[in-house]
Amino acid sequence: MAEVTAAVRGACQEYVWIAAMWVRSALAYPWSFWILVVGSALITLLDFVGLGLMFHTIPHLGGFGLREVALLYGASGIGIGVADLVIGSVEQVGLHVRTGTLDAMLTRPVPLLVQVCADRFAVRRLGRISQALVVFAYGAGSVDWTLAKVGLALVMVVSACLIFFSFFVAFSCIQFWTVDSTEFANAFTYGGNTMTQYPMTIFPREVLKGLTFLIPVAFVNWYPCLFLLGRPDPFGLPGWFAFVSPVVAGLTLTVAGLAWTSGVRHYTSTGS
Amino acid sequence: MTLIDVRDLARTFVVRKRSGRLGRTRTEVEAVRDLTFDIDAGEMVGYIGPNGAGKSTTIKMLTGILVPTSGHLRVSGLEPSTQRTDLARRIGVVFGQRTTLWWDLPLRDSFELLQKIYRVDPVRHRRNLQEYVELLDLGDLLDTPVRQLSLGQRMRGDITAALLHDPEILYLDEPTIGLDVVSKGRLREFLRTLNAERGTTLMLTTHDLQDIEALCDRVIVIDHGTAVFDGPLADLHRRGGSRRTLVVDLVDEAPPIEVPGASTRRVEGPRQWLSFPAGASAAPIVSAVAAAYAVADLSIQEPDIEDVIRDIYAGA
Amino acid sequence: MLYAAVAVRSFRRFSTYRTATLAGVFTNSVFGVIYSYAYLALWHQRPDAGGYDATDAVTYVWLGQALLMTIALWGGGTTDDLAERIRTGDVAIDLYRPVGLIGWYLAGDLGRAVYHVLARGVLPTILGLVLFDIALPASPLAGAWFVVSLALAVVTSFAIRFLVACTAFWLLDQSGMRMLSGVLAIFLSGMTLPLVIFPEPLRSIALALPWASYLQTPADIWLGHRHGAGILAGLALQVLWAAVLMAVCRAVLAAATRKVVVQGG
Numbered sequence: 001m002a003e004v005t006a007a008v009r010g011a012c013q014e015y016v017w018i019a020a021m022w023v024r025s026a027l028a029y030p031w032s033f034w035i036l037v038v039g040s041a042l043i044t045l046l047d048f049v050g051l052g053l054m055f056h057t058i059p060h061l062g063g064f065g066l067r068e069v070a071l072l073y074g075a076s077g078i079g080i081g082v083a084d085l086v087i088g089s090v091e092q093v094g095l096h097v098r099t100g101t102l103d104a105m106l107t108r109p110v111p112l113l114v115q116v117c118a119d120r121f122a123v124r125r126l127g128r129i130s131q132a133l134v135v136f137a138y139g140a141g142s143v144d145w146t147l148a149k150v151g152l153a154l155v156m157v158v159s160a161c162l163i164f165f166s167f168f169v170a171f172s173c174i175q176f177w178t179v180d181s182t183e184f185a186n187a188f189t190y191g192g193n194t195m196t197q198y199p200m201t202i203f204p205r206e207v208l209k210g211l212t213f214l215i216p217v218a219f220v221n222w223y224p225c226l227f228l229l230g231r232p233d234p235f236g237l238p239g240w241f242a243f244v245s246p247v248v249a250g251l252t253l254t255v256a257g258l259a260w261t262s263g264v265r266h267y268t269s270t271g272s
Numbered sequence: 273m274t275l276i277d278v279r280d281l282a283r284t285f286v287v288r289k290r291s292g293r294l295g296r297t298r299t300e301v302e303a304v305r306d307l308t309f310d311i312d313a314g315e316m317v318g319y320i321g322p323n324g325a326g327k328s329t330t331i332k333m334l335t336g337i338l339v340p341t342s343g344h345l346r347v348s349g350l351e352p353s354t355q356r357t358d359l360a361r362r363i364g365v366v367f368g369q370r371t372t373l374w375w376d377l378p379l380r381d382s383f384e385l386l387q388k389i390y391r392v393d394p395v396r397h398r399r400n401l402q403e404y405v406e407l408l409d410l411g412d413l414l415d416t417p418v419r420q421l422s423l424g425q426r427m428r429g430d431i432t433a434a435l436l437h438d439p440e441i442l443y444l445d446e447p448t449i450g451l452d453v454v455s456k457g458r459l460r461e462f463l464r465t466l467n468a469e470r471g472t473t474l475m476l477t478t479h480d481l482q483d484i485e486a487l488c489d490r491v492i493v494i495d496h497g498t499a500v501f502d503g504p505l506a507d508l509h510r511r512g513g514s515r516r517t518l519v520v521d522l523v524d525e526a527p528p529i530e531v532p533g534a535s536t537r538r539v540e541g542p543r544q545w546l547s548f549p550a551g552a553s554a555a556p557i558v559s560a561v562a563a564a565y566a567v568a569d570l571s572i573q574e575p576d577i578e579d580v581i582r583d584i585y586a587g588a
Numbered sequence: 589m590l591y592a593a594v595a596v597r598s599f600r601r602f603s604t605y606r607t608a609t610l611a612g613v614f615t616n617s618v619f620g621v622i623y624s625y626a627y628l629a630l631w632h633q634r635p636d637a638g639g640y641d642a643t644d645a646v647t648y649v650w651l652g653q654a655l656l657m658t659i660a661l662w663g664g665g666t667t668d669d670l671a672e673r674i675r676t677g678d679v680a681i682d683l684y685r686p687v688g689l690i691g692w693y694l695a696g697d698l699g700r701a702v703y704h705v706l707a708r709g710v711l712p713t714i715l716g717l718v719l720f721d722i723a724l725p726a727s728p729l730a731g732a733w734f735v736v737s738l739a740l741a742v743v744t745s746f747a748i749r750f751l752v753a754c755t756a757f758w759l760l761d762q763s764g765m766r767m768l769s770g771v772l773a774i775f776l777s778g779m780t781l782p783l784v785i786f787p788e789p790l791r792s793i794a795l796a797l798p799w800a801s802y803l804q805t806p807a808d809i810w811l812g813h814r815h816g817a818g819i820l821a822g823l824a825l826q827v828l829w830a831a832v833l834m835a836v837c838r839a840v841l842a843a844a845t846r847k848v849v850v851q852g853g
Contacts, residue, residue: 017388021374021381028376028417035764043771050780054626056787058633061626104372106337109360110389184611187618194622202629207621268353269339270285 014110019121026122033124040124044131048073051197062201067142068229069199074136075153075221076196079160080189081129083168087117088125090168091182091189094175097267112264113169143228152242156224159245163220166252167192169260176263192217201234208235219248275441275473276311276334281343283329283497303329304497307343313440316467316474318488320481320581326497327477331443334475335365348440361390364434368446371426372433373418379429380414383436390437397436404432407462424455431459435466442466444476448483460486481581493584501584509550511584514575518546518554520561521569531560542568550575590687591695598666598699603707613711616653620712623649624720638784644811645782647723650716651807652779654709658701658738659745659802661773663766666696667749671762674753683845690837694746701742726812733819737806740826744801747833748773754837757844777802784808798829 026033051073055066064072093116096102105115143149171185192215200208200222211218219241226233227242283304288296304326311317321327332338333345336352336359345352350359373382387397405411408428418426427447434442444463448456464487466472476483484491484505491508493501501508508514518534521543528536534548534557548557554572561567624646631642640648656662670693673679682689716722725731752769756762774780776799783794783804794800805822808814814822 014389017385021377021385024381025374025376029759029761029764031759032761032764035768039764039767039771042768043774046771046775046780050775053781053786054630057637057785058630060633062629100367100370103332103337104365104367104370106356107335107360107363107365108389109357111357178607180605180608181611183608183615187615191615191618191622194619198622198626198629202625204625207625268337 011111011114015114015118018110018115018118022119022121023123036122037124037127040127041131044077044128048131048135062199063234064199064201065142067139068225069139069197070135071139071142071228072199072221072225073197074132074134074139075156075160075225076193077132078129078136078157079220080164080193081125081132082161083164083189085122085125085129087165087168089119089121090117090172091185092116092119093172093263094179094182097175098179102267106268113260144230149228152224152227155243156221156228156245159224159249160220162249163217163245163252164189164192166249166256167217169256170252173256173259173263176266188215188217192220196220196222205235212237212241216248216252219245273313274310275313275315275348276309276475277344277346278307278309278334279344281307281330281333281345282341283326283333283338284341302497304333304340306498307494309492309499309502311473311475313473314467314471315490316463316488317476318484318491319475319477319494320479320484320491321494325494327494328445329497330494331445331475331477335359335363335443361437362440364437364439364442366427366430366434366442366444366447368427368444368449371418371430373426373429375419376417378415378417379410379421382418382429382433383414386433386436392437396438400436400438401432404435407465408432409458424451424459427451427455427459428462431462435472438470439472441473441475444474444478446478446480447476448478448480456480456482463487493581495584508584509575509580511580514550514580514583515547516550516554516575517573518548518557518561519571519573520544520546520565520567523566523568526565529561529565531557531564533557533560591691594692594695595699595702598696599703602700602703609707612657612708616656616708616712617715620650620653620716621719623652624716638782639813640782640784640811643721643723644813646720647716647811648778648782648807650712650720650722651810652803654712654716655705655738655741655803655806656779657704657708659741659777660697660701660704660749661745661777661779661802662770663749663752665700665746665749666693667746667753669693669696670750671753671756671766674756674762675760680848683848689841690750690834693750694743697746697749698739698742705738723811725810726815730809730812730815730819733823734806734810737801737809737823737826740823740830741801741803741806743830744798744826744833745773747830747837748798750837751833751840754840754844757847773799773802776800778804778807782807796825798833801826801829 026036051069052066054061055069059065061069090113093102096105096116096119102112102116105112108115167188168185171188172182174181174184195203195211196217200211200218203211208218211222223233223237223241224243224245227239233239233241281304282302285301285303287299287301289299307326307330319327319330329338333340334347334352336356339353347359348362350362352359373379374385383401386392387394392400405414408431410425410428410432413421413425413429418429421429431444431447447463448459451459460483463474467474474487476487478484489504491501491503491505492499493508501511503511517537520529523542525542526544528539529544529546530536531546533552534546536544537547538545546557546561548554558570561570627645627649628642631637631640631645635641637645657664670679673682682692685692713722717724725734748769749766752765753762755765759765776783776794776797778784778794778800779802783791783800785791786794795804805814805826809819809822
C-alpha cells in the first residue's frame with residue numbers, strides 16, 4: 001500500500017513538473033498566451049449566452065427553467081473542464097505516435113500516461129472551469145439545499161470529472177490503432193458534455209437509455225440533479241440512480257485503464 | 273561483465289497491404305531474426321547496416337519501446353519490455369534528428385527538469401552539469417532558448433541531457449547527422465573522453481563511417497535483420513577482403529607499373545594507384561617499385577570502410 | 589490554369605486523411621443529433637421562432653454540421669500552412685515568387701473546400717434526411733444559388749483566416765488570434781444558434797456582419813426563406829464582404845512584405 005501511495009505521489013509530482021515547463025513555454029509567446037486566455041474565456045461565455053438566447057425565446061426547455069438548466073450545464077461543465085485541464089492532452093496521443101515523440105517518452109522513467117497528459121498543459125483551460133462554477137452557482141439558486149444535497153452535489157461533481165476523465169482516455173486509445181482518429185473521441189467527450197447541458201427530457205427514451213446504460217453520460221449530472229431539484233424521474237427510472245454516479249465513475253475508469261494498457265501494449269508490440 | 277545480452281532475438285511485423293480494389297493481403301516481415309550478441313560494460317560498439325536492416329527495431333527492443341517476438345534479452349540485468357521504467361534510469365538515448373529538449377525554454381530549464389524526473393541527487397547533478405558543460409563548451413548557451421541553438425549546439429545539449437543521470441549505457445542514433453566537420457570532431461572527442469573516464473558503454477548507429485573509425489573498437493553489421501559481422505574493426509577489413517592503396521608519383525609518365533603482390537588500378541599522367549591486400553606489408557612493394565622506377569613521391573591510403581561494408585552486404 | 593492545378597493538388601492532399609474524415613463525419617453527426625433534439629424542443633414550444641418551422645430548424649442544424657469543415661469555422665485550411673511558413677521565415681521565398689501569394693493560397697483553399705463538401709458534407713446531409721427528414725432545397729434553382737452562396741462563404745472565410753494568419757508577421761504565432769477568430773465565427777455565423785432567432789438589435793447586427801455569409805445566408809437560400817430579390821440581396825452582401833476583405837488582405841500583405849523586406853524577416 002505504501003508503495004502504491006509513493007508511486008502515485010511520484011506521478012503527481014512528475015505531472016506538475018512537466019506541466020510547469022509547458023506553462024513557461026507558452027509564456028515565451030506572451031501575446032498568443034494572453035489572446036488564448038481571453039479567447040477561451042470568450043468561448044465559454046458565448047456558449048452560455050447561446051443557451052441564454054434560447055431561453056429568450058422560450059421560458060422552459062424540456063420542462064426545465066433556465067436556472068435548472070444552469071445547474072445541469074454547470075455540473076457537466078465543471079466535469080469536462082477539470083478533465084480537459086488535467087488530461088485533455090491525451091487526445092494528441094496519435095500525434096505522438098506519428099511523430100515518434102511517444103518513443104522518446106517511453107525511454108523516460110515517468111509513467112507514459114503522465115507524460116502524455118501533462119504534454120502541452122494549458123492554463124487557459126481554467127477558463128471553462130471558472131465559467132462552469134459561476135453558472136453552477138447561478139443554477140444552485142433553484143435547489144432547496146440540505147446537508148445531504150450538498151454532499152450529493154460534491155459527489156456528483158467529482159464523479160463527473162472522473163467520468164469525463166475516463167472518456168478522454170478510453171476514446172483516445174483508439175488512436176493507438178488508427179492514428180488520425182482524434183475527432184472520434186470528441187463525439188464522446190465534448191459531445192457528452194453538450195448532451196448533458198440540456199435536460200434529458202428533450203431526447204427520446206431510447207437515446208436516454210443509451211446515455212444511461214451504454215455511454216453512461218447521464219450519470220454525470222442528470223440523475224443527481226433530479227434529486228437535487230426534488231423532481232421525480234420523468235422517464236420513470238429508479239430514484240436511487242441519483243446516488244450511483246461514483247460507482248459508474250469507477251466502472252468507466254476501469255474500462256479506460258484497460259483501454260490504455262491494451263493500447264500501449266498494442267503500440268509496444270507493433271511499433272506503430 | 274555482460275551488460276547487454278541478446279540471444280536469438282526475433283521481431284516480426286504484420287504488414288497489411290491493399291491489393292486490388294477491396295482485398296488486403298497480410299504478410300509477415302521479419303525485421304529482426306536470429307540476432308545474437310553481447311556487449312560488455314565499457315565497450316564502444318558501432319551498430320551499422322543499410323536502411324531497413326533492423327537497426328532501429330533492435331534499438332527499440334533494447335530500450336523497451338518494442339517487445340520482442342521471441343528470444344532472450346537482458347540489458348543491465350533487466351528485461352526491457354517489462355521493466356522499462358527501471359531500465360530508463362540506467363540508459364541514455366539520443367535521437368539524432370529529434371530533440372527532446374524544450375524548444376522555447378532555455379537549455380538550463382530542460383536540464384533542471386531532467387534532474388527532477390530522474391531524481392538525481394542535486395549535488396551530483398551540479399557536478400555532472402558543470403563537467404559536461406565544460407567538456408561540451410555549453411557555458412554561454414545555458415540561458416539560450418533551444419530554438420535559437422544551431423544544430424551542433426542542440427546535439428551537444430541533447431547529449432548532456434541524456435547523460436545527467438549517469439546512465440551505464442548511452443544509445444546514440446545518428447549523433448553526427450547534419451553536423452559540420454568541426455562539430456563532428458568535437459563530439460567524437462567528447463564521447464571518447466566519456467568512455468575512458470566514466471566507463472560509459474556506447475552503442476551507436478550511424479551512416480557516417482568516420483564515426484565508427486574514430487570511436488568503435490567493435491562493429492556489429494546487421495543486414496536483413498540479422499548480424500552478418502561482429503568483431504573488431506580490423507577484422508572487418510580482413511573479412512571484407514579490403515585492400516590498401518599505394519599511390520606512386522613517378523618522375524615521368526610510364527605504362528602501368530608491374531610489381532609482385534600488387535596490381536595497378538589506375539593511371540593518371542605520372543600518378544599511379546596500386547592496390548594490395550590490407551593484411552600484407554607495404555614494405556616489399558614499396559622497395560620493388562623504388563628499385564624499378566624513378567619515384568618522386570609515395571603515399572599509402574587505408575582501406576575505405578564503406579567499400580568493405582558494401583562487400584559484406586554483397587556477400588551476405 | 590496554374591491555380592486550377594494548385595486547387596487539384598490541394599484536393600488530393602486533403603483526401604489522403606481517410607480515417608480522420610470518417611471520424612469527423614461521425615462526430616459531426618453526433619452533434620447533429622444533439623442539436624436537432626434541442627431545437628425540436630425549442631420549436632415545439634415556439635413553432636414559428638425566427639420565422640422557421642421545426643423542419644427548417646432541424647435542416648439548419650444538419651446544414652451547419654455538413655458545412656462546418658467546408659467553411660473552416662474553427663480555422664484551418666491552407667492558411668495554416670501560410671502561418672507556419674511565416675513562423676519559420678520560409679514565406680520570404682513565397683513573396684519573391686512571380687505568382688500572387690493570395691491567389692495561390694485561395695486556390696488551394698478552394699480545392700480543400702470542394703473536398704470537404706463532398707467528404708464531410710454529403711454523409712451528414714443524408715443522415716439528417718434519414719433520421720430527421722430534413723428539407724431539400726426548395727427548387728433546383730435554389731440549389732444552384734445555394735452553391736454560389738457557399739462558394740462566396742468559403743472566399744469570405746478564407747479572407748478572414750488569411751488575415752489571422754498574417755498576424756503571425758507581427759506576433760510570430762497565429763494560435764491566439766486563430767482561436768479568437770474561431771470563437772467569433774462560431775457565434776456570429778449562427779452555428780451556436782440561428783441568427784434569425786437572436787433578439788434585436790443583435791439579430792440585425794449579426795446579419796450584416798461577414799460571418800452571416802458562412803451559414804445563415806446559404807441556409808436561408810436552401811430553405812427557401814430567401815427567394816427572388818431576397819437571394820440577390822443576400823448574395824450582394826456576400827460579394828461586398830468578400831471583395832472588401834480580399835482588398836484588406838492585399839493591403840495587409842503589402843505591409844507585411846515591406847516589413848519582411850526591410851527587416852529581413
